[in-house]
Amino acid sequence: MNRPQGEVRVFADAEELGRGAAREFVRLAQHAVAARGRFTVALAGGSTPRRVYELLAEPEHREAVDWGRVEFFWGDERAVAPEHPDSNYGMAAAALLFKLALPPERIHRIRAERPDRDAVALEYQLEIARALGVPADGPPPPLDLILLGMGADGHTASLFPHTEALREPHRWVVPNHAEKPRADRVTLTFPIINGARAIRVVVAGAEKALTLMAVLEGPSDPEGLPSQRLSPDVVWLVDRPAARDLAGGRDA
Ligand code: 6PG
Numbered sequence: 001m002n003r004p005q006g007e008v009r010v011f012a013d014a015e016e017l018g019r020g021a022a023r024e025f026v027r028l029a030q031h032a033v034a035a036r037g038r039f040t041v042a043l044a045g046g047s048t049p050r051r052v053y054e055l056l057a058e059p060e061h062r063e064a065v066d067w068g069r070v071e072f073f074w075g076d077e078r079a080v081a082p083e084h085p086d087s088n089y090g091m092a093a094a095a096l097l098f099k100l101a102l103p104p105e106r107i108h109r110i111r112a113e114r115p116d117r118d119a120v121a122l123e124y125q126l127e128i129a130r131a132l133g134v135p136a137d138g139p140p141p142p143l144d145l146i147l148l149g150m151g152a153d154g155h156t157a158s159l160f161p162h163t164e165a166l167r168e169p170h171r172w173v174v175p176n177h178a179e180k181p182r183a184d185r186v187t188l189t190f191p192i193i194n195g196a197r198a199i200r201v202v203v204a205g206a207e208k209a210l211t212l213m214a215v216l217e218g219p220s221d222p223e224g225l226p227s228q229r230l231s232p233d234v235v236w237l238v239d240r241p242a243a244r245d246l247a248g249g250r251d252a
Contacts, residue, residue, distance in 0.1 A: 005216055005227075006234035010243045014204040017239040018051035021202050022061050024237065025052065025145070028198050029065045032144040039065075039144050040132065042073040042188060044157075045088025046149040048202050053095035067100045071131055075148055075193070076158035077110035079117065079184035110173075112186040117175035121186050124173045128192075140172040140192035148193070148201045154211050154225035156201065157193065158185035161224050165189060194231040201227070201234060206241040213245035 011017040025041075032039040043049065055061060072092075080086045082093070089109045097107060108127050114120050129136035132143075148156045158176045159165055165176040165187060172192040176185045193199060203212055215227045216236070222228045 005230060006232055006236055008216065008236045008238060008243070008246065010246075011237065011239050013241075014048075014051065014239050017048075017202060017204055017237055018055055021049070021052040021147075021200065021237050022055035024200060024235075025056060025147070026061050026064045028145050029070060032197075033066050033069050036144075038069045038071060040071040040073065041145040042075045042143055042147065042196075043088070043092050044075050044147040044149045044202065045077070045091065046151075047091075048149045048204050049147060050091055050095050052147075052202065053092050057096045057099040062100070067102060068106070070102075071106050071108065072097065072102075073108045073128065073131075073143065074110050075146060075156075076185055076187035077112035078158075079112045079186075081113045082109060084113075110186050112184075117184060117186050121171070121173040121175050124186065125171065128172060140195045143192070143196045145198045145200065146188070146193050146196040148199065148230075150201055150203050150208060150211070150215070150227050152207055152211050153180070154215055154227050156227045156230065158183075158187035159190065159226045159229075161226055166223065166226050166229065190229050194229075199231060199234040201230070201236050203236060203238040203242045205239070206244055208238075208242045209244040209246075212236075212238065212242050213247075217247055 011020050029039040077088050078086045082089050110124050111120050126136045132141040134141045150156050160178040163176055165174050168174050168189040176187050215225050
């Protein structure tokens, strides 16, 4: 039996999970700005984080963050235009970014709609390096927060089971392809994800319960359950239905 990978905080339901994740985002943002003058964050895609972003745009949280000091990146992006309903950028922009008066240079969108996704990945690595003020050919810089979700197949970002991207040792960003759901993607890799100062994974819904138990408490299966490759410093923010099958788990 694997020891649980990281701290697990259980919230009563998806709404409480959203509120808890929004509070954690604000806490980490305030700490980073106070310590280093800015907050560098890679946003998650999918559906679970949408509520987190909507809550961050509400006065309680919007007024608690100096948004002009936030650098927005993405953990991954689908091969679609920014206005496409599947766009991770588009989801975050509608839920949060368009509601804030942000300098456009602080929003680092992955241009995954372009056909040459390997070039997109290389360009994104250069953009991260430029924004963080580090060489693009060295080790990945530590982002202050990487916010992630987890799929029912155990993937995170666009690091899908049994794909080469799981084993990328050096590049910070790579293209990837998934068969189910069929999709071309561009994704951050584990070297940059696990190098972040904070990794928070939001997981909601009973349909994730068996996978979450397998990832956290099951036998090691890093090829079949990519989320097992996350650093043990990860903090899982989950709702009670998703935590249903965990041996432990505690209310936040
Ligand atoms: C994506 C995400 C992906 C997502 C999981 C969970 O682009 O889809 O990066 O990793 O976080 O698939 O998605 P849900 O939150 O919709 O369940």
